[in-house]
Amino acid sequence: MTGAHPGSGAVPRRWDISVLVEDPAWRQAVPGAAATASRALRCALAGVGAPAGGMSLLLSDDRRVQHLNAAFRGFDRPTNVLSFPADGGADYFGDIILARQTLQREAAVQDKRVRDHLAHLVVHAVLHLFGYDHRTGGEAERMEWRERRILADLSIADPYRPRSGRRRVRTVLS
Numbered sequence: 001m002t003g004a005h006p007g008s009g010a011v012p013r014r015w016d017i018s019v020l021v022e023d024p025a026w027r028q029a030v031p032g033a034a035a036t037a038s039r040a041l042r043c044a045l046a047g048v049g050a051p052a053g054g055m056s057l058l059l060s061d062d063r064r065v066q067h068l069n070a071a072f073r074g075f076d077r078p079t080n081v082l083s084f085p086a087d088g089g090a091d092y093f094g095d096i097i098l099a100r101q102t103l104q105r106e107a108a109v110q111d112k113r114v115r116d117h118l119a120h121l122v123v124h125a126v127l128h129l130f131g132y133d134h135r136t137g138g139e140a141e142r143m144e145w146r147e148r149r150i151l152a153d154l155s156i157a158d159p160y161r162p163r164s165g166r167r168r169v170r171t172v173l174s
Contacts, residue, residue: 016054017041023061023100030115033059037098040119040154044126045093047150055086055093055129057122065099078102081121083128096125116156123150 019034019041026033037057058064062078070076072084080102085094098121107117127143134140148158 014052015042015045015050018054018056019059020056021059022064023059025061026059026100029100029104030118033115033118036115036118037122040122041126043153044123044150047123047146047153048127048130050093050130051090053091053093055126056095057125058095058097060097060099062099062101065097065102068097080106081125083125085129093126094129096122096129098122098125110159112159116159119154119156120147120151120159123147123154 017038019037021027021034030036037059041055041057065082066076066078068082069079072082078099078101081096081098083094083096086092098118103117103121104114106112107114110117112120124143124147127146132139132143132146134143144160148160151157151159
């Protein structure tokens with residue numbers, strides 16, 4: 001059902017997606033984490049109008065992400081998510097890795113459901129693979145607008161909207 005509306009529950013078959021759970025603690029932190037991530041990936045790919053292609057997502061931990069963050073970005077600390085765009089080939093989009101502990105801490109601090117924060121970070125990472133960025137105000141607004149639209153298709157509330165009486169929280173996303 002290629003071209004199905006992302007929120008309709010239909011699964012487009014034009015994308016080859018691999019979701020691997022490296023850290024078994026994901027299963028307790030977010031039951032069905034791999035399915036949540038896969039659904040968010042497909043909605044994000046539909047939301048950016050991605051052509052046929054493939055990608056992988058690894059549900060890992062702070063230690064692995066810290067190692068990769070240091071090796072590839074020069075920051076010797078964990079971060080919530082890393083996106084690695086593919087070099088060259090138009091039929092492979094890239095790889096994404098998420099750190100469970102950082103994601104859980106952020107969700108708690110921001111008073112968000114861990115499952116919703118997982119989906120948000122997956123969407124955010126996919127947008128990075130397709131050239132979206134948030135280095136400047138204009139880029140950030142464009143990216144946040146796209147995130148909101150995709151997350152709405154997943155029935156997830158606007159992650160940037162202030163919660164009852166709280167200041168607007170900007171997630172520091174990689």
